[in-house]
Amino acid sequence: MLQDMRQHELPICPACGELGRPNTLDHYLPKDVYPHFCVTPVNLFPMCDACQLAKGTKVGDARFPRFFIHPYFDVFVAERVVYLKIEAPFEAPAFSLEIADHLEQADAGLVRKHIRELAIHLRYATYFRNQYRRLLRLTSAMRNSGQDIRQTLETFRVGAAEPSLNAWEHVFYASVLENDDLIDYLCTAQLPSLL
Incomplete structure (x- = not known):
């Protein structure tokens, strides 16, 4: 399954929109904090190195439960957002x-x-x-x-x-x-x- 996910044909990073094939799979919920979701397919998506480095293991907090757009579930990003x-x-x-x-x-x-x-x-x-x-x-x-x-x-x-x-x-x-x-x-x- 992971190998199939790595064989994607995305020409841009789904997290930032920068041109170039993302070369890594990121854990939307960090595996260090949520190890039980580490191989759940909906928790993994391609991301460029710059985004992955900036994201690290950040998660939301009580005031802002989410810091990041999820490329599978946040369907509003099909429209122009910026x-x-x-x-x-x-x-x-x-x-x-x-x-x-x-x-x-x-x-x-x-x-x-x-x-x-x-x-x-x-x-x-x-x-x-x-x-x-x-x-x-x-x-x-x-x-x-x-x-x-x-x-x-x-x-x-x-x-x-x-x-x-x-x-x-x-x-x-x-x-x-x-x-x-x-x-x-x-x-x-x-x-x-x-x-």
């Missing part, structure tokens, strides 16, 4: 994560704790800065070849929606397309010369 806010000046924007406002209060609280406890926001920051620089280079190339920037970015967004709307690349491109001021900047403004 949004990236990209704020001007667009030459050097500020990025912040926002929790989807369509979530119920308890689910939104769980997403916040999950992001905080796994330190996802810190890894997001690096990824989104690098992805934004890539976006500026791509935009420059699209302009030079006469491509429709919005339509091309929409194609990127659609392509990144699989396997999850919470995959980092999808969150990025969806957030870019939802920001009309940023799209206007990408289409018409003088882009930074050092890309």
Whole structure:
């Protein structure tokens, strides 16, 4: 059974949405604290090394019974649960994560704790800065070849929606397309010369 679970074909970490095949199985309820659940299939799921290291043996407490989203039972994560806010000046924007406002209060609280406890926001920051620089280079190339920037970015967004709307690349491109001021900047403004 464990061997079968390790042979998964997930292209992203179900805990954080980072691209790359997770190479370990994590115990949702830590085996040191709950040894009787250590080989229960619903207690095991693939997770990337960064998430597993941050998670460790953390469990909830009386005030917050759960710190982590469970990829099998928390079905609300089939929808997009985080949004990236990209704020001007667009030459050097500020990025912040926002929790989807369509979530119920308890689910939104769980997403916040999950992001905080796994330190996802810190890894997001690096990824989104690098992805934004890539976006500026791509935009420059699209302009030079006469491509429709919005339509091309929409194609990127659609392509990144699989396997999850919470995959980092999808969150990025969806957030870019939802920001009309940023799209206007990408289409018409003088882009930074050092890309």
